[in-house]
Amino acid sequence: MAADSVRDLSTAELDAAACDGLGLVGIRKAYAGKVALDGVTFCVPRHAIVAVLGPSGSGKSTLLSIIAGLEAPDGGSVLWEGRPIDSLPPHRRGFGLMFQDYVLFPHLNVERNVAFGLQMQALDEAQTSARVRECLAQVGLTGFEGREVQTLSGGEQQRVALARALAPWPRLLMLDEPLGALDRALRERLLGEMRQVLRAARQTALVVTHDQEQAFGLADRIAILDSGRMLQQGEPQQVYRHPASAAVARFLGLTNLLAGTPEAGGIRTALGLVPMAASSVQRPTVLLRPEAARLDGSGTFTIDAILRQRTFRGPTCILEVEAGGLRLTFEVPSAAALPAEGAPLKISFDPQAAFQVLP
Amino acid sequence: MRDRTRLVSALRTAGLWAAPAAFLALFYARPLAEVLRLSLARGGSLAAPFAEALTSPVQREIFGFTLLQASLSTLLTLAVGLPGAYLLARFEFRGRTLIQALTAVPFVMPTLVVGAAFHALLGPRGWANLALMGLFHLSEPPLQVIHTLGAILLAHVFYNTSIVLRLVGDFWSHLDPRLEAAARTLGADRRQVLLRVTLPLLLPAIAAAALLVFLFDFTSFGVILVLGGPRLSTLEVEIYNQTVGLFNLPLAAALSILQLGCTLLLTVIYTRLSGRLSRPISLRPRHQTAQRLRGLRRRLAASALVGLLLLLMITPLLALAVRSFVRLDAAAGPSVQPREALTLEAYRELWVNRQGSAFYVPPTTAMGVSLAYAAATVCLSLALGLPAAWALAYRPDSGASRLFDPLLLLPLGTSAVTLGLGFIVTLNRPPLDLRASPLLVPLAHTLVALPFVVRSLTPALRSIRPRLRQAAAVLGADPLRVVTRIDLPLVGRALLVAAAFAFTISLGEFGATALVARPDHPTVPMMIYRFLSLPGALNYGQALALSTLLMLACAAGMLGIERLRIADVGEF
Numbered sequence: 041m042a043a044d045s046v047r048d049l050s051t052a053e054l055d056a057a058a059c060d061g062l063g064l065v066g067i068r069k070a071y072a073g074k075v076a077l078d079g080v081t082f083c084v085p086r087h088a089i090v091a092v093l094g095p096s097g098s099g100k101s102t103l104l105s106i107i108a109g110l111e112a113p114d115g116g117s118v119l120w121e122g123r124p125i126d127s128l129p130p131h132r133r134g135f136g137l138m139f140q141d142y143v144l145f146p147h148l149n150v151e152r153n154v155a156f157g158l159q160m161q162a163l164d165e166a167q168t169s170a171r172v173r174e175c176l177a178q179v180g181l182t183g184f185e186g187r188e189v190q191t192l193s194g195g196e197q198q199r200v201a202l203a204r205a206l207a208p209w210p211r212l213l214m215l216d217e218p219l220g221a222l223d224r225a226l227r228e229r230l231l232g233e234m235r236q237v238l239r240a241a242r243q244t245a246l247v248v249t250h251d252q253e254q255a256f257g258l259a260d261r262i263a264i265l266d267s268g269r270m271l272q273q274g275e276p277q278q279v280y281r282h283p284a285s286a287a288v289a290r291f292l293g294l295t296n297l298l299a300g301t302p303e304a305g306g307i308r309t310a311l312g313l314v315p316m317a318a319s320s321v322q323r324p325t326v327l328l329r330p331e332a333a334r335l336d337g338s339g340t341f342t343i344d345a346i347l348r349q350r351t352f353r354g355p356t357c358i359l360e361v362e363a364g365g366l367r368l369t370f371e372v373p374s375a376a377a378l379p380a381e382g383a384p385l386k387i388s389f390d391p392q393a394a395f396q397v398l399p
Numbered sequence: 400m401r402d403r404t405r406l407v408s409a410l411r412t413a414g415l416w417a418a419p420a421a422f423l424a425l426f427y428a429r430p431l432a433e434v435l436r437l438s439l440a441r442g443g444s445l446a447a448p449f450a451e452a453l454t455s456p457v458q459r460e461i462f463g464f465t466l467l468q469a470s471l472s473t474l475l476t477l478a479v480g481l482p483g484a485y486l487l488a489r490f491e492f493r494g495r496t497l498i499q500a501l502t503a504v505p506f507v508m509p510t511l512v513v514g515a516a517f518h519a520l521l522g523p524r525g526w527a528n529l530a531l532m533g534l535f536h537l538s539e540p541p542l543q544v545i546h547t548l549g550a551i552l553l554a555h556v557f558y559n560t561s562i563v564l565r566l567v568g569d570f571w572s573h574l575d576p577r578l579e580a581a582a583r584t585l586g587a588d589r590r591q592v593l594l595r596v597t598l599p600l601l602l603p604a605i606a607a608a609a610l611l612v613f614l615f616d617f618t619s620f621g622v623i624l625v626l627g628g629p630r631l632s633t634l635e636v637e638i639y640n641q642t643v644g645l646f647n648l649p650l651a652a653a654l655s656i657l658q659l660g661c662t663l664l665l666t667v668i669y670t671r672l673s674g675r676l677s678r679p680i681s682l683r684p685r686h687q688t689a690q691r692l693r694g695l696r697r698r699l700a701a702s703a704l705v706g707l708l709l710l711l712m713i714t715p716l717l718a719l720a721v722r723s724f725v726r727l728d729a730a731a732g733p734s735v736q737p738r739e740a741l742t743l744e745a746y747r748e749l750w751v752n753r754q755g756s757a758f759y760v761p762p763t764t765a766m767g768v769s770l771a772y773a774a775a776t777v778c779l780s781l782a783l784g785l786p787a788a789w790a791l792a793y794r795p796d797s798g799a800s801r802l803f804d805p806l807l808l809l810p811l812g813t814s815a816v817t818l819g820l821g822f823i824v825t826l827n828r829p830p831l832d833l834r835a836s837p838l839l840v841p842l843a844h845t846l847v848a849l850p851f852v853v854r855s856l857t858p859a860l861r862s863i864r865p866r867l868r869q870a871a872a873v874l875g876a877d878p879l880r881v882v883t884r885i886d887l888p889l890v891g892r893a894l895l896v897a898a899a900f901a902f903t904i905s906l907g908e909f910g911a912t913a914l915v916a917r918p919d920h921p922t923v924p925m926m927i928y929r930f931l932s933l934p935g936a937l938n939y940g941q942a943l944a945l946s947t948l949l950m951l952a953c954a955a956g957m958l959g960i961e962r963l964r965i966a967d968v969g970e971f
Contacts, residue, residue: 110580130583131591137584143577147599156595157585208586 052081058122059083061244062107062212067116069102069268076102078268079116084212084246089238091247091259091276095291099268100248101140104214107246108137120211131160136210140217142201144189150176150200151185157208175203178237195226202234206241213238215247219254231257252292256280264288286325286398296328296368297398307397310364311343314395325398332394333359333370335377339388347385350378361385412797415790419783419849420803426842427810430821431659437824438652448653458637458654465633468548468623469616472555476612479556480563481605483708486701487564488572491689498705499564500961505712506561507957508950509907510621511924513554515931515946516715517626519722521545521553524939526718546628554622557711559612566611570604572689573682610669614662618814620910621924625931634658635910638816642914648824655817662812670805716950723943726936745940760919762945765926769906772922775841776905777898780848784897787849788856811850815910818846822915840922843911848901855900859893896960903956906949923949 056063062084069077076099084090094100105111107118109130117124125133136157144153151172158168176182179199184192192200198219205213218234219227235258238245249255255262256276263273272284283289286297300307301323306315309326316326345363352374359370359378370387379385389395438448452458487499505513521527521544528540535541544550574597582596598605620635627636634654641651692698726742749762787807790800810818822843826832863886871881909924916922921929923945930942 105580108580108584110583129588130580131586131588133584134586135584137581139577139581143575143581145578145581145596145600147596156582156587160586160591204585 056081056083061086063119065117068114075268082263087242089245089259091255091262092265093255093262094265098265104216109133134211136205136213138201138205138215142197150187154204154207175207179203194222213243213245217249289327298326300324300326310366315391321399327396329394330371332389334388337388339390341391342388345385412794412799415786416799419787422783430825433825434652434655434821438656448649452653461632461637469613472552472616473613475556476559480560484564484568486704488568490692492692502564502712503561504954504957505557507903507953509924510909511927512946512950514625516719517554520715520718550626555616563608566608567604572685575683576688635814635816666812720947723947745944765921765923768920769923772840773902773905776844777901779845780852780901784852788853791857792860808850810846819911819914839915844905844908848904851900852897855897856893859890863889899956899960903953
């Protein structure tokens with residue numbers, strides 16, 4: 041810490057230090073020489089829901105353990121309302137954590153699971169059972185008090201875990217892959233429910249997940265974590281519209297990435313000269329947005345492609361095409377008339393909307 | 400058609416159980432029934448022996464002492480074993496596997512070896528007293544531990560700590576540590592986590608370990624006989640004395656029934672409790688639950704604990720081994736120390752046939768007898784245990800399996816001396832007159848070994864998922880090849896483990912052997928007991944030398960078991 045306080049803090053670190061909720065400043069952690077977190081800095085403002093999005097092994101669970109106080113960081117600081125709380129043990133932080141596969145206490149029934157955190161606060165019997173009932177009602181499990189946790193379905197366990205984490209009024213609620221263990225249909229239903237519950241309680245929350253749908257569906261802000269580093273933070277739409285790097289784009293499912301060289305009048309790529317403002321980057325990557333394809337020829341930039349595969353997705357259709365020796369993926373409205381697989385296809389774009397330069 | 404296949408299946412299960420069931424009926428149920436009959440009828444007055452067993456002040460004192468020493472031993476064992484289980488289960492450090500293997504060794508040590516080992520460490524001619532006498536120039540041994548309650552407690556802790564380490568440690572090492580983390584994030588401090596989450600979840604394992612330890616302490620025989628001396632006696636020793644010393648078979652039988660009633664009561668309480676206590680818990684592999692030892696305080700505490708465990712569980716055995724190579728020359732004067740000299744004399748003497756006494760049997764004969772009995776026990780217990788384990792693994796829901804599963808464990812809770820007594824009063828007349836048969840001892844040993852054999856085979860058989868066989872069959876293996884290529888390789892190790900168990904148990908068994916073995920064909924433990932009861936340095940030396948050899952044989956067996964046990968099989 042001494043070394044850190046001497047070092048000048050970056051703007052991002054100063055912002056995080058001034059955060060009115062949870063601030064993380066330069067968190068570092070390594071296991072047996074392998075770096076898990078490499079200077080993670082960000083802020084979860086009061087009453088906001090922030091999602092940390094990252095592939096498995098990106099350090100998400102380590103991050104939660106450090107914030108909860110279950111593990112100590114090698115460097116950096118965890119702050120609450122601008123004050124470091126690194127020396128506080130987990131049970132004095134007032135942070136809740138909902139584990140990936142819920143980790144309900146098998147020796148306690150639903151009521152006593154939810155009451156556990158309240159009993160730790162030495163709340164009296166009447167207040168405790170009132171709060172338990174209230175939380176169970178919030179997650180739609182009224183009447184489940186006496187049930188043994190082994191008799192619950194996966195979705196019910198998830199809700200008990202949420203109620204248990206919410207019950208002691210945590211200052212911050214952390215959710216580790218909150219819907220990871222459930223099947224798709226249930227996941228979509230619970231996602232909406234969970235957002236409602238968190239919003240209604242104005243709960244400050246931090247969600248970590250590898251699933252962009254969950255992150256976009258739950259959070260006000262998302263932060264992209266990869267190999268222990270924060271790559272980008274912002275509102276979900278903004279991050280999706282303007283990925284800061286090829287790595288972020290790839291992780292968000294934006295896979296049409298073209299290597300380019302700057303030239304007079306644009307950037308030369310495998311698809312030809314793309315008319316763009318000059319880039320300061322030596323070897324820029326050009327992102328071709330998948331939703332920008334037009335099949336009616338109305339765009340000003342046209343490519344000749346061969347349709348390799350089309351996948352019907354209901355309202356939209358996913359096209360995999362080959363053009364300029366590359367495999368590209370586009371999403372078009374299902375209503376569009378499509379040639380057979382293996383047939384040639386002309387695709388046009390509005391270059392302003394379709395192409396983005398990534399560093 | 401349906402009914403027919405069901406009938407065939409039921410007949411097959413019955414076929415698997417036929418031999419084990421017949422064995423239990425002939426050599427467990429019938430002898431015990433005979434003991435019961437004997438205890439109820441003497442001289443016309445029904446239940447007179449019972450009246451004596453329950454009302455005589457001597458017997459009541461013995462009963463009280465039996466309970467006292469068993470309770471104290473169990474509490475002490477838990478006090479040592481639970482911190483040890485925590486350390487070995489939850490932490491990863493250098494030497495952990497070695498310590499785990501070493502602390503498993505005492506469990507298979509024959510009681511007579513343990514008695515001799517504590518003699519060698521704490522006895523009047525033991526290392527502790529020799530060191531103190533040398534240090535303070537004393538002429539008398541200052542430590543009078545042998546023949547006190549303290550010695551018995553120490554030996555019981557030595558013995559049974561490995562049970563706590565194994566049963567509680569195994570469970571603990573697979574308990575999800577995130578349950579504790581969840582409690583911490585809900586505001587529980589370390590003490591609350593321990594009291595409200597960890598201990599309640601561990602309770603079934605702790606209760607099982609405590610009950611098993613109590614049962615072993617309650618029916619402990621060799622340890623009390625050697626370390627308790629003439630004044631301290633338990634039910635088990637008293638049964639032996641009444642049988643062998645006083646030929647009061649009815650009273651011995653009444654005491655046996657009293658003891659059996661106690662052990663049965665405990666077992667019933669336990670099964671009731673375990674049903675209520677145990678929760679289906681999702682277990683996790685050990686590598687996900689263990690953490691490294693960090694911080695000076697933790698490391699110091701861990702070192703102290705490991706030191707205590709090794710002191711309690713390994714030093715007596717080391718003391719025994721070293722002491723067997725040392726001769727003490729008689730002191731020339733009261734203040735002069737006995738001179739110590741390294742010698743193989745005690746070992747050489749084992750091979751010398753001294754013809755002085757007509758009753759004399761050379762120790763080499765005893766070794767041969769012990770090995771032969773052990774080999775017979777291995778064959779018998781595998782022949783009976785394999786079909787039983789097969790039925791338990793593959794037809795667990797059939798009526799026969801449900802009936803025999805708990806019955807198989809009964810011999811474990813029955814005192815060995817009672818079993819021996821039952822053999823004496825039953826198998827001495829037609830239709831089964833085995834008095835002179837060399838099979839008598841292996842039969843008794845098989846009764847003791849069978850629960851261990853079945854318990855180590857069943858999980859291994861169960862672990863062969865039917866899908867593996869189906870996969871082999873789909874790949875073109877005929878039923879015979881499925882057995883030779885899939886079943887045998889997977890069960891082979893478990894078979895070796897079971898054989899090693901049976902072998903070491905037979906080598907060390909003393910309680911039943913003391914009653915049923917013929918005096919002219921003594922086993923090694925009987926020989927050790929004889930040498931220990933005789934005066935003179937040479938006899939003492941031979942007792943220690945024989946004990947050391949027996950200890951090495953059993954330790955080799957146990958380490959073999961540890962090596963061959965397929966990791967984590969049987970624990971999930």
